[in-house]
Amino acid sequence: MSDTSKSTRIGDLDAYLEECFREKPAEEVENFYGSWAETYDEEVSLFNYNGPKLITEAFAKLNVPEDAEIIDIAAGTGNVGIKLKEMGYKNIDALDGTKKMLEIARKKNVYRNFYHMFLGCGNKSPIKDGTYDVAISCGGIGPGHIPYSAFHEVLAMVKQGGLICWLTVNPNEGKEEESFKNLMAELTNNGKWKAVQDPIRFEEFFKKEFALFHVMKKL
Numbered sequence: 001m002s003d004t005s006k007s008t009r010i011g012d013l014d015a016y017l018e019e020c021f022r023e024k025p026a027e028e029v030e031n032f033y034g035s036w037a038e039t040y041d042e043e044v045s046l047f048n049y050n051g052p053k054l055i056t057e058a059f060a061k062l063n064v065p066e067d068a069e070i071i072d073i074a075a076g077t078g079n080v081g082i083k084l085k086e087m088g089y090k091n092i093d094a095l096d097g098t099k100k101m102l103e104i105a106r107k108k109n110v111y112r113n114f115y116h117m118f119l120g121c122g123n124k125s126p127i128k129d130g131t132y133d134v135a136i137s138c139g140g141i142g143p144g145h146i147p148y149s150a151f152h153e154v155l156a157m158v159k160q161g162g163l164i165c166w167l168t169v170n171p172n173e174g175k176e177e178e179s180f181k182n183l184m185a186e187l188t189n190n191g192k193w194k195a196v197q198d199p200i201r202f203e204e205f206f207k208k209e210f211a212l213f214h215v216m217k218k219l
């Protein structure tokens with residue numbers, strides 16, 4: 001039995017994933033996730049999506065105090081927030097570009113504040129610089145999602161000495177990989193952040209795709 005036969009609404013899983021990672025304007029991203037929001041939590045199991053579990057298990061090893069101010073970037077329906085709350089974190093805010101995803105997240109009662117905004121689109125952020133001890137993001141950075149250039153905005157939200165950590169698929173080889181590497185090097189060489197550890201590779205992020213967990217400290 002193929003994966004496709006398991007899905008009713010989605011149809012062809014591979015085509016759906018391809019659309020998910022296709023570079024597109026913010027309105028199209030919001031349409032894509034907006035029409036997925038209601039069924040997202042049950043349908044991600046079709047892809048064997050393990051992101052929230054993997055990132056929070058890796059985050060636990062960083063020993064961040066429970067009173068840390070945390071922003072969950074691309075929080076979606078709130079599955080990272082649920083796990084962080086179970087771990088004892090209380091001060092968690094959610095940011096996402098898709099209103100309908102945030103509406104589902106709101107029902108989970110784990111977040112304090114909600115920010116409906118697209119990063120990397122030149123919008124002015126309502127978040128004061130230096131607000132958070134931690135910015136965490138799972139499955140939200142890269143093609144079809146938050147552009148790497150938005151690391152500047154994410155850095156601004158974080159306090160000096162705070163952490164920026166994310167788990168996502170590796171950039172595709174070529175222009176995408178080049179832009180990721182250039183930005184990482186630029187921010188590192190300009191003393192904006194430094195790596196806390198080597199990226200950790202997780203083999204089963206979704207389906208058979210691997211993902212890397214990065215942790216950077218704002219300098």
Ligand SMILES: C[S@@+](CC[C@H](N)C(=O)[O-])C[C@H]1O[C@@H](n2cnc3c(N)ncnc32)[C@H](O)[C@@H]1O
Nearest residue numbers: 074075076096097098118119138139140145146
């Ligand atoms: C795969 S979901 C991940 C949700 C959640 N972190 C999880 O792991 O279940 C990706 C999310 O990224 C959000 N997103 C995509 N591009 C964005 C952008 N430029 N700014 C903010 N959110 C964005 C989408 O709205 C969607 O909710």
